[in-house]
Amino acid sequence: SRVVLATHNPHKVEEFAAIVAAHRPDLEVVGYNGPEPVEDGVTFAENALIKARAAAAHTGLAAFADDSGMSVDVLGGAPGIFSAYWAGHAKDAIANRRLLLDQLSDVVKPEHRRAQFRSTIALVLPTGEEFTVEGVWHGALATEERGENGFGYDPVFVPDVNGQPGTLAAAELSAEEKNAQSHRARAFVNLVPLLSRI
């Protein structure tokens, strides 16, 4: 069966290609270059649905989209849905993660630097049926940028290892390591049972 992946972020395309291959190698994932809808929802789920609906309407196929971001406990869950634009109007990943480190510069104790990556995937079927699933990757905000892999906030996020604080930033993990445990991979695992409806 075929499904459209509604994203304009090439890093997400690459990660989903590996994640889908690991869990549903038979699934044909088609890219999406259609118009980008205005993401004016107030939750990850609303924004994921806005993107998936636009792609499903434009293609007539089943479509899924990820809306994701970094949530820092001491900031009340921010940047959250504002992750892509945290430092301004341009999607500037370097400025975004430096601002976040600055905002936490007075927070010294590691247990007060807890943060999560969150992903909500929305699936919209040609019938109009809609579903959302979530994945969370727990960890802490680093005190400095580390590593060259991944994208976005990966250099400033230190994921837990076996439920305990880790030492490596997400950007220091290989793509295989990240895709085995990330918020996006966990959300996709929750999507798998729904894919039988396509």
Ligand code: ITT
């Ligand atoms: P699409 O809407 O086209 O899918 P986008 O990058 O604008 O692409 P979002 O609106 O979901 O996607 O914004 C997600 C932002 O959250 C992203 O730009 C990063 O800053 C951050 N983010 C999400 N997942 C991440 C990950 O796995 N690693 C690092 N940063 C991530």
